[in-house]
Amino acid sequence: MRMDNFAGHNLHLETARLRLRPFEEADFDLAVPFYQDPDFLTAMEVDPPDEPVTSDYLKGAARAMAEQGFLFAIVEKASGRTIGETCLQWMNLKRGEVPGEKVMRMPIGIWDKSLWGRGYGKEAVRCLMAYAFEELRIDRFCPMDVRTGNARSAALWRSLGLTVAREVDGGKVLDFEITREDYGRMG
16 A cells, blocks of 8 residues: 555544644654754754754654654644654664564654643553554553653653663663553553
């Protein structure tokens, strides 16, 4: 089946307030101004790039994510506005692999800081965790590379039942996880 979007999949998911749709070429131009905001860039990247973030720069990173999973644009239903991005990505870091298990990771970003703290990220993550565990039948969900100083991100993962799996880079970076068993206990 031919896919007419950058993401290379046709998976569409919905929550009460959001639509998760395949990421499209036009979404990169929407994202660039937010990636030029130092607060957003610091929240999204463990090591912010030295070069300016352009549409082409974002496409390079997104291409790898799209090949390794499901790259989504996050759309607010009420306004129809694309407000962020996320990727339900098969584990691509050795430290997160578990022999014999299907493991996924998930970077996420709500672009517009005025929307931070409204629960959009949590709503998107909850939806994708359900899809990953219930439809893809993964064994472990592991958001990676959370800066220790990124209290908002750490609070998000903890609020969804995830725990710190490991500290990286001398404790400056955290990897979170939840197993299928722990997810199932959440009911």
